[in-house]
Amino acid sequence: MFRILLFGPVSGPLSPPPPPPSRANIPSTDPGNPAPPAPVPSRANIPSTDPGTPLPPPHRKFAILATLVAAASAHGMRGSDDQFSHQVAFKQFMNKHGKVYQTQEEHNTRFETFKKNVREARTLNTALKAKGKDEIHGVTKFFDLERDEFEQMYLGGYYTKDDFPVLETASFETKVDATSGTYNLSDDGLLTTVKDQASCGSCWAFSATETLESAWAKAGNDLVELSPQQIVSCDVGNGDYGCSGGMPSTAFEYVFTAGGLASEADYPYTSTTGVTGDCTSPLPEFTMHAGRTAAWAYAQDACMPGSTECTEDIDAIATALKESGGISIAIDASSFFSYTGGVMTADSCSSNPSSLDHAIQIVGYDADADTPYWIVRNSWAETWGEDGFVFMEMGTNTCGLANIAAIVTSL
Numbered sequence: 001m002f003r004i005l006l007f008g009p010v011s012g013p014l015s016p017p018p019p020p021p022s023r024a025n026i027p028s029t030d031p032g033n034p035a036p037p038a039p040v041p042s043r044a045n046i047p048s049t050d051p052g053t054p055l056p057p058p059h060r061k062f063a064i065l066a067t068l069v070a071a072a073s074a075h076g077m078r079g080s081d082d083q084f085s086h087q088v089a090f091k092q093f094m095n096k097h098g099k100v101y102q103t104q105e106e107h108n109t110r111f112e113t114f115k116k117n118v119r120e121a122r123t124l125n126t127a128l129k130a131k132g133k134d135e136i137h138g139v140t141k142f143f144d145l146e147r148d149e150f151e152q153m154y155l156g157g158y159y160t161k162d163d164f165p166v167l168e169t170a171s172f173e174t175k176v177d178a179t180s181g182t183y184n185l186s187d188d189g190l191l192t193t194v195k196d197q198a199s200c201g202s203c204w205a206f207s208a209t210e211t212l213e214s215a216w217a218k219a220g221n222d223l224v225e226l227s228p229q230q231i232v233s234c235d236v237g238n239g240d241y242g243c244s245g246g247m248p249s250t251a252f253e254y255v256f257t258a259g260g261l262a263s264e265a266d267y268p269y270t271s272t273t274g275v276t277g278d279c280t281s282p283l284p285e286f287t288m289h290a291g292r293t294a295a296w297a298y299a300q301d302a303c304m305p306g307s308t309e310c311t312e313d314i315d316a317i318a319t320a321l322k323e324s325g326g327i328s329i330a331i332d333a334s335s336f337f338s339y340t341g342g343v344m345t346a347d348s349c350s351s352n353p354s355s356l357d358h359a360i361q362i363v364g365y366d367a368d369a370d371t372p373y374w375i376v377r378n379s380w381a382e383t384w385g386e387d388g389f390v391f392m393e394m395g396t397n398t399c400g401l402a403n404i405a406a407i408v409t410s411l
Contacts, residue, residue, distance in 0.1 A: 089139065090114050096383070097141040110144040117143045121338045133345060134371055137338035140384060150337050153199055153274075154380070155357040170297040170320055170409055178318035178394070184364025184375055190214040190325045191363055192225045194388030196381035198272035200243035205231040206379035207328040207359035208251035212261060214326030214363075215408035216288045224287050227267035231255065234279035242276030248328035248359050249296060249406045256294040260286030290411050299327050299405040305353045312402035314394050317374075318365060324407040326361055329376070331392075331399035333358035336378070341386050343371045346396035353403050362401070365394060374401065 090111050093099065101107040121137040128135050142150045185191040192213050197206050205228040217223040232242050235254035240246030255261050266284035270277055299320035303310030321327055332355040335348045349355075364375035373391040382388040392398040 086111075086115050086118065089118070093139060093143060099144060113146055114139075114143050117338065124338070128348075131347075133342070133348075135342040135344050135348060136340050137335075138340035140338055140340065141380075142337055147337065151334070151357070154201070155333055167297050167302075169301050169316075170299060170324070170407055172319050172323050174319070175315050176318040176322055178314040178365065178367055180367050182364070182366045182368060183318070183322060185214055185321075185326060186364075188218070188325075189223060190217045191377075192223060194377060194382045195228070195269075195379045196272075197228075197379045199274045200232065200271040200276070201245045201274075202228060202232045202243055202271060203379050204240065204246040204248050204359045205229075205235070205251055207361050208248040208255070209261070210361045210377065210379075211248065211326040211328045211406070211408055212252070212255060212288060212411075215324060215411060218325035219411055221288075225264040226288055227262045227264050227269070229264075229269045229271060229277070230262050230267045230280075230283065232271050233277045234258070234283070236279070243271055243274050244276070248330075249404070252296040252406070252408060255288075256290045258283075258290075260289040263287040288411070294411050295409050296406055297409050299324075299407050300402055302405075303353055303400075303403040307353055310351050310353065310397050310400060310403050312395055312397040314365075314367075317362065317402060317405060318367075320405070320407045321362060321365070324409060326363060326407070328359060328361055328406045329401045330356040330359050330404050331401050332356060333360075333399065335399075336380075336385075336390070339385055339390060341391075343369070343373045343391045343393055344398060345371070345393045346398045349399035351397045351400040351403070353400065356400050356403065360390075362405070363389075367394065374398075376401070 093114065099110075101110060118139065121139070124137050128137075142154070145153070190213075192210065195206055195210070197203055208231060209226045209228040213223065213226050216226075231240075231251045231254060235246065235251055236242075238250050238254050240250050240254070262284040266287070267280060300313040300316040317327065332349040332351070334350075334355075334357070335344065336358070360379065361377045362374050363377050366373055366375070372394040374394055376390045376392050378385060378388055378390055380388070392401055397403070
């Protein structure tokens with residue numbers, strides 16, 4: 001028997017962080033042809049690929065290395081494979097992400113991998129543009145990795161129908177009409193900062209922790225960053241395996257049984273190199289407390305392994321988001337390797353339950369956008385995607401986001 005395994009600092013009250021990024025003012029794939037202003041996404045401020053051109057302020061995520069691919073596409077193929085331009089981009093990539101290679105041979109190998117990934121991203125962007133898609137791919141911190149290395153280090157999952165948690169779907173008195181309007185958790189002061197799981201397959205613990213943070217604050221308590229490390233190291237014998245994967249739902253069950261969760265400040269994250277670590281004994285005093293009635297449920301009917309057609313109920317998900325505060329989801333994240341911005345659509349990934357390999361959190365939506373989307377928080381740091389977030393098309397079960405969408409219903 002086997003089951004889905006999803007890879008997935010500060011104590012005291014937190015001031016709400018800046019809200020998730022909006023789709024307005026996202027840089028264009030064509031530096032010389034800015035799009036109309038919002039609500040149509042604007043791409044007017046893309047940095048130049050000329051290394052001598054000053055970059056815009058650092059909060060703009062599309063820096064030179066992130067836009068090499070888009071700029072090359074915008075200017076056609078001329079000069080895009082120039083060795084010097086790739087060397088400049090690779091050096092900036094290394095500096096930005098702190099990459100250090102032990103030998104010249106390793107450096108050369110990683111450089112060749114980097115160039116290959118740039119070419120593949122350019123090809124993907126061309127295909128997406130031809131389809132009229134908003135999604136953009138470019139240089140990410142993974143671009144010195146082969147795809148199988150990326151999947152081994154950051155993704156991974158397996159499952160069985162026999163061992164899949166089966167619960168009732170959450171029920172609420174009122175239901176949100178998600179065909180229009182916008183919302184994100186920061187509107188209600190329920191959103192903490194973007195985290196970084198690093199080289200540990202702990203996304204399941206981060207997703208669960210973040211949903212617990214939001215649910216705890218939603219219940220009238222202070223917004224506090226909680227400890228994913230407690231879950232990673234202490235949730236044993238529950239079918240979860242630390243840096244080797246787990247599920248947000250069983251992480252919830254561990255926290256409910258343990259009686260709560262310590263803060264990030266009191267039990268900081270230490271599994272950055274992929275070592276699960278032993279559970280601290282005794283545990284620090286809990287900041288978040290779970291009572292006997294603590295429970296979780298699915299935001300909509302779950303699509304279990306073995307199912308071939310999985311659909312998305314946007315009203316149910318939007319209602320659960322507003323009523324409970326944050327939704328832990330599992331998705332097929334294979335296309336996250338090179339995602340740098342825009343709205344990811346259903347044809348970029350699989351919605352089949354057998355393809356789920358990463359856990360993240362829905363934190364908002366924009367149903368008024370040209371392509372309505374969910375705002376989803378990842379745990380790969382703010383340098384990835386849209387300042388650490390990804391926009392995923394609403395209504396199409398993009399990447400399987402609705403298959404096992406789990407919420408905390410009481411604490």
